[in-house]
Amino acid sequence: MTRAWHAREASTVAILLAEVLFFTWFLWPEGDRSHPFLNVGNVLLIFKYSSIYGIAAIGAAIVIICGGIDLAPGAVIALTTVVTGYLFVEAGWPLWLSCGAGLLVGLGAGLVSSALIVRARLPPFIATLGVMGIWRGAAYIITEARFYDLSAKLPPGWRVLGVPGDWLGPLVMIVLAAAFQLFMTRHQWGRHIFAVGGNEMAARFSGILVDRVKVLAYALAGLLAAASGVVLAVVQGQGKADLANGYELDIIASAVVGGASLAGGRGSVAGAVLGALIFGVLRNALPQIPGATFYDRLIVGVVVIVIVVMDQVLVRRER
Amino acid sequence: MAQLAFRDVHKAFGAVRALAGVSFTVTSGEAHACVGENGAGKSTLLKILGGILRPDRGEVRVDGVPAYVTSPRDALSRGIGLVYQERLSFPNLTVAGNIFAGREITTRTGGLDEAAMRARTRELLDRLHLSIPPDRRMERVSAAHAQLVQVARALAFECRILVLDEPTTSLTDAEVDHLFRVLGTLRARGVTLLFVSHRLPEVFRLCDRITVLRDGGFAGTFVTADTTPDAIVRAMVGRDPPDRLERHAPVEGGEPALAVSRLTRRPAFDDVSFAVRRGEVVAIFGLVGSGRTELVETIFGLARPDAGEVRIDGRLVALDSPRAAARAGLALVPEDRQSQGLFFNLDLRQNLALPLAAIRGGARIDAAAETRVADEQVRALSIRAGALTATPDTLSGGNQQKLVVGKWLATGPKVLLLDEPTKGVDVGAKFEIHNIIHRHAARGMACLMVSSDLPEVLAIADRVVVMREGRVRGVLDGPTAREEAVMRLATHEVEGAA
Numbered sequence: 173m174t175r176a177w178h179a180r181e182a183s184t185v186a187i188l189l190a191e192v193l194f195f196t197w198f199l200w201p202e203g204d205r206s207h208p209f210l211n212v213g214n215v216l217l218i219f220k221y222s223s224i225y226g227i228a229a230i231g232a233a234i235v236i237i238c239g240g241i242d243l244a245p246g247a248v249i250a251l252t253t254v255v256t257g258y259l260f261v262e263a264g265w266p267l268w269l270s271c272g273a274g275l276l277v278g279l280g281a282g283l284v285s286s287a288l289i290v291r292a293r294l295p296p297f298i299a300t301l302g303v304m305g306i307w308r309g310a311a312y313i314i315t316e317a318r319f320y321d322l323s324a325k326l327p328p329g330w331r332v333l334g335v336p337g338d339w340l341g342p343l344v345m346i347v348l349a350a351a352f353q354l355f356m357t358r359h360q361w362g363r364h365i366f367a368v369g370g371n372e373m374a375a376r377f378s379g380i381l382v383d384r385v386k387v388l389a390y391a392l393a394g395l396l397a398a399a400s401g402v403v404l405a406v407v408q409g410q411g412k413a414d415l416a417n418g419y420e421l422d423i424i425a426s427a428v429v430g431g432a433s434l435a436g437g438r439g440s441v442a443g444a445v446l447g448a449l450i451f452g453v454l455r456n457a458l459p460q461i462p463g464a465t466f467y468d469r470l471i472v473g474v475v476v477i478v479i480v481v482m483d484q485v486l487v488r489r490e491r
Numbered sequence: 492m493a494q495l496a497f498r499d500v501h502k503a504f505g506a507v508r509a510l511a512g513v514s515f516t517v518t519s520g521e522a523h524a525c526v527g528e529n530g531a532g533k534s535t536l537l538k539i540l541g542g543i544l545r546p547d548r549g550e551v552r553v554d555g556v557p558a559y560v561t562s563p564r565d566a567l568s569r570g571i572g573l574v575y576q577e578r579l580s581f582p583n584l585t586v587a588g589n590i591f592a593g594r595e596i597t598t599r600t601g602g603l604d605e606a607a608m609r610a611r612t613r614e615l616l617d618r619l620h621l622s623i624p625p626d627r628r629m630e631r632v633s634a635a636h637a638q639l640v641q642v643a644r645a646l647a648f649e650c651r652i653l654v655l656d657e658p659t660t661s662l663t664d665a666e667v668d669h670l671f672r673v674l675g676t677l678r679a680r681g682v683t684l685l686f687v688s689h690r691l692p693e694v695f696r697l698c699d700r701i702t703v704l705r706d707g708g709f710a711g712t713f714v715t716a717d718t719t720p721d722a723i724v725r726a727m728v729g730r731d732p733p734d735r736l737e738r739h740a741p742v743e744g745g746e747p748a749l750a751v752s753r754l755t756r757r758p759a760f761d762d763v764s765f766a767v768r769r770g771e772v773v774a775i776f777g778l779v780g781s782g783r784t785e786l787v788e789t790i791f792g793l794a795r796p797d798a799g800e801v802r803i804d805g806r807l808v809a810l811d812s813p814r815a816a817a818r819a820g821l822a823l824v825p826e827d828r829q830s831q832g833l834f835f836n837l838d839l840r841q842n843l844a845l846p847l848a849a850i851r852g853g854a855r856i857d858a859a860a861e862t863r864v865a866d867e868q869v870r871a872l873s874i875r876a877g878a879l880t881a882t883p884d885t886l887s888g889g890n891q892q893k894l895v896v897g898k899w900l901a902t903g904p905k906v907l908l909l910d911e912p913t914k915g916v917d918v919g920a921k922f923e924i925h926n927i928i929h930r931h932a933a934r935g936m937a938c939l940m941v942s943s944d945l946p947e948v949l950a951i952a953d954r955v956v957v958m959r960e961g962r963v964r965g966v967l968d969g970p971t972a973r974e975e976a977v978m979r980l981a982t983h984e985v986e987g988a989a
Contacts, residue, residue: 360601363584367592370583377543377579378593379564437583 180431183486184446187479191450195457209457216338220407222452223341224249225419226445228400229426230352231393233444236427237356238389239369239436240289240296245397246419247307248281250412252401254311257320257411267326271402278398279391281307286390290383304420311413323409341403348399349445352392356441365389369436397423426451429479450475493554493570493651493683494519495540500549502535509535511707512549517652522674522684524694524715527704528727528917533687534576536704537656540685541573542566553652564593572645576656580637582630587612589629590644615643619673634779635666642673653677654685659693663778664982671697691720703727728918745769746805748937749821749906751790754799759785760961763799767906767937772928774952774969775941777981782961783941784826787908790939791823792816803905817850820905824895824912826941832895833883840865840879843898850902868897872927889920896927907931909940913947925951945974957981 192210199209208214228245235242256274259265265273281303288299329336335343356362368375368385376382405411428434429450430443451472458468495517502510510532517523527533538544540551542560550557553569560566566573581589587608596604596611612625619639623632632640638658645653653674659667674684674697688694694701695715703710703726710726747766754763760782767773777783789796792813801808808819816823825831834842844861865879872893876886883891892912899907909928913921928951932938942948948955952969957980965980 358603358605360595360597360603363588363595363603364593366583367581367588370581371579374579374581375592377541377563377573377575379562379567380593437581 180483181440181443181446183483184430184443184450188446188450188453191453195453199457199460208460214456216342218449218452218456219342219345220338221456222448223345224400224404224416225423225426226345226448226452227341227348227403228393228397228419228423229430229444229448230348230441231396232423233427233430233432233439233441234352234356234365234396235296235389235393236424236432236434237369237437237439238365238386239372240386240389241300241424241434242285242390242393242397243297243300243420243424244281244285244304244307245393245400245423246416247304247311248278248394248397249401249404249416249419250414251281251307251311251314252277252398253405253411253415254314254320254413255411256402256405257322258314260322261320261325261411267406271406274402274405275395275398278394278396278401280394281398282391282394283387285394286387289390290386308413315411315413317413319413320411321409322405322411326406326409337407341407344399344403345445345448348396349442352396352441361385361388366437369438371437422448422451425476429476431483450479494552495571495652495683495685496552496555497536498550498552500536500539500551501547502532502539502544503547508707510539510546513704513707513709514549515702515709515712517683517685520678520681520683521700522678522686522698524698524701525685525687525704526689526691526694526701526723526727527710528919531704531727532707533704534656535707537573537575537654537687540566540571540654541575567594567648567650570649570651571654572648572650572652573654574638574641574645574656574658576658576660580629580640583628585626585628586616586623586632586640587625589640590615590647592644594648611647612643615646618646618676619643620669635662638662639666639670639673642670646677650682652683652685654687656687657689658686659688659690664978667693691723694723695720705729724918747802748804749790749939750802750805752800752802754786754789754796754801756785756789756794756796758961759789760958763958763961763963765956765963765966767939769905769935769937770932771953772932772938772940772951772969773954773956774948775939775956775958776943776945776948776977777958778943780960781958781981783958784910786958787823787910787939787941790816791821791908793823814850817846817902817904821908822846822899822902822904822906823908824892824899824910826910826914828888828891828895833891835882835884838880838882839869839874839876839894842883842894843868843901846898847901864901868901871900872897873923887917887920889916889923892916892920892924893927896924900927900931904936906937906939909938911942911944912940913942913944921947945977948977949974 196210199207201207228249232242232245252274255277256270259273260267260270285300285303288294288303289296332340356365364380364385367378367380368382372382404415426447427439427444430440430447432439432444454472454475455468458464458471498514500510500513513532513536525533535544539546540560542562542565551560552558558569560569581592584592590612591608596607598604609625616623619642621636621639623636629637658670662670678684686694686698698715700712700714701718701723702712703723705727713723748769749767752764755761763786775783775786785794788794789810790801792810792815796810801810803819803821809815840861843865847864862879868874869876874890874893874897876890883894886894896912913924916924928938940952949969949972955967955969955972955977956963957965957967957977959981967977
């Protein structure tokens with residue numbers, strides 16, 4: 173039996189649970205009023221919000237495990253919303269086709285990054301930093317400061333295969349997380365991604381087609397960022413060039429909090445999604461604490477550092 | 492059974508000729524050694540065989556048929572299994588994951604068949620008499636076992652030709668015995684062996700024939716039974732082996748130059764005391780894991796001890812930083828020149844002048860003084876380099892090592908610590924480095940050397956401090972000590988305990 177689920181994911185779950193318990197206790201309402209944090213509507217809101225960067229964080233985890241880094245997902249998300257919005261609103265394409273085209277844009281974006289890394293031998297940080305600017309710029313050029321209002325064209329209370337729009341993001345995130353968790357732990361290609369991140373030279377000497385593995389990793393990251401973009405466009409009903417600004421850092425932070433090591437070779441897709449939820453809960457609950465309004469960014473930063481330091485201490489003790 | 496032949500193989504990297512027309516044949520079922528100094532072309536030859544490099548001219552034949560090996564995967568599918576010298580394992584994968592990396596057992600859709608891989612791994616490890624759980628992560632497997640896992644990896648694909656590049660470098664004698672027994676079984680089953688090694692005793696023990704490479708060319712194939720190690724060394728260096736060193740007497744009496752007392756850093760070493768007089772060469776001998784490297788690193792201030800003290804000329808040294816150690820008159824030539832010794836982004840002059848400048852402090856770089864210091868060392872150590880503006884990667888291993896020695900000699904140390912000073916350098920450079928040590932000892936410098944090369948230790952040390960499991964087990968007189976006596980102290984009880 174392969175363990176698709178490791179101790180590291182369990183500790184991320186523990187952190188998430190501890191966080192939920194803390195806010196449930198801290199925000200416990202006086203008298204008979206309903207709980208402001210622990211109620212169905214709010215939980216759905218957290219999932220909805222987290223899913224946007226949670227889906228892209230799956231891709232970030234894959235790239236980081238492969239020993240790389242991708243700074244482009246925020247820009248790819250924005251470009252995807254713009255392309256999907258343009259095709260659906262302006263060009264009159266059907267919704268599913270517009271979304272499909274959006275996904276292809278993400279796939280293409282990932283392939284461009286990987287070509288720069290594999291062919292031009294650019295360091296991944298530089299390649300994706302440049303590419304990030306190009307996609308964000310492309311989104312602005314297409315929209316020319318307008319935005320596409322998808323919600324106006326979507327029927328009120330619309331559903332996809334019986335799923336209400338609000339549930340779409342969380343559902344996509346959970347399905348993709350499960351699928352890619354299995355892919356990374358139980359499929360040969362996932363194993364090769366771990367191998368390349370663990371020791372690239374050894375991978376080459378083992379007959380693993382290292383360049384092809386890298387292309388796969390960045391293509392998946394692009395595709396998953398685009399999936400985030402499609403969900404964002406459909407759920408928020410907007411295609412806009414300045415959406416998801418700065419998300420790349422939240423996306424990378426989610427993967428890292430979920431156990432991905434920037435040295436490569438270590439990490440987990442499920443952990444990345446759990447990491448996204450950890451941030452989602454913080455961002456949702458902190459503003460509800462009176463007087464904490466201006467502290468939430470600072471606290472989120474501290475939490476990243478604390479979790480990663482804790483992880484390193486535990487790993488060191490294990491050795 | 493398979494026959495392997497190299498036919499007029501050429502390979503150049505820019506202006507450097509790595510291989511210039513090498514031809515020899517490994518007959519079916521034999522154990523064949525390939526030896527040569529560093530830079531003789533052995534690694535290049537193996538990389539061609541493994542499909543990492545392509546020859547510029549010439550070919551490799553397997554069973555008489557030209558085999559154009561295009562990739563490592565291709566080599567495996569032709570039945571050629573290679574165990575490389577480099578650390579080619581995946582620390583983040585399990586033992587089974589390492590063995591099958593790149594050639595996983597899968598279902599039709601590419602799903603991993605972990606159960607099958609684990610079962611096969613267990614079978615392979617059993618064959619090698621290794622009791623490592625297949626699920627253990629590689630980072631928790633010892634270096635010696637990691638080497639054997641690489642052998643298991645080559646065996647997993649039923650290779651007919653097994654090529655081993657310096658497989659015994661990190662193994663103890665018992666582990667070497669173990670490996671050789673395994674190789675013996677494989678030969679009995681018809682596997683052809685190509686064994687690349689620096690260690691002639693092992694070559695003579697294992698192989699039927701020995702091919703010598705020199706400067707990228709073929710220098711002869713010898714039948715082991717009809718030749719001697721001296722003849723092989725002559726073929727390797729192209730001249731007679733250097734004479735033994737002349738000894739000189741250490742300075743008697745007075746305060747010892749280096750006095751280590753009750754130095755302890757758990758778990759690496761415990762209660763270590765010894766002294767080195769001016770002009771004396773003392774060697775610390777011990778197997779991997781005996782705590783010797785940790786000891787010299789602690790003396791040099793790279794790690795804090797739990798207890799104990801170090802004195803130089805009777806004055807206490809603060810063991811808190813290499814800078815303080817260097818100011819007190821210590822210098823350390825570290826074990827790994829690539830990662831610990833040299834700056835490959837800086838030129839020779841900057842490399843050679845750096846420690847002296849760092850010790851003196853100050854902000855200004857005096858280019859003229861740097862050149863003076865560097866020139867002096869290049870001349871004194873006869874470092875063969877194009878110009879002072881060249882970077883260390885243009886130098887051979889031996890000259891790189893002399894560079895590391897030189898940058899510390901430039902500081903004029905009272906006590907020179909050397910950790911494996913001749914590891915991975917060829918015979919000629921080794922002799923030169925021994926001479927450098929002796930020359931400086933004759934001028935009154937105290938030298939403390941860590942080495943796992945026992946003949947070297949006995950050849951150049953005045954005294955030998957033997958360590959085992961972090962403690963000093965005995966101090967022997969270098970010129971009169973016998974190998975067996977040293978080995979007994981270094982390994983005694985280890986066999987029983989392991």
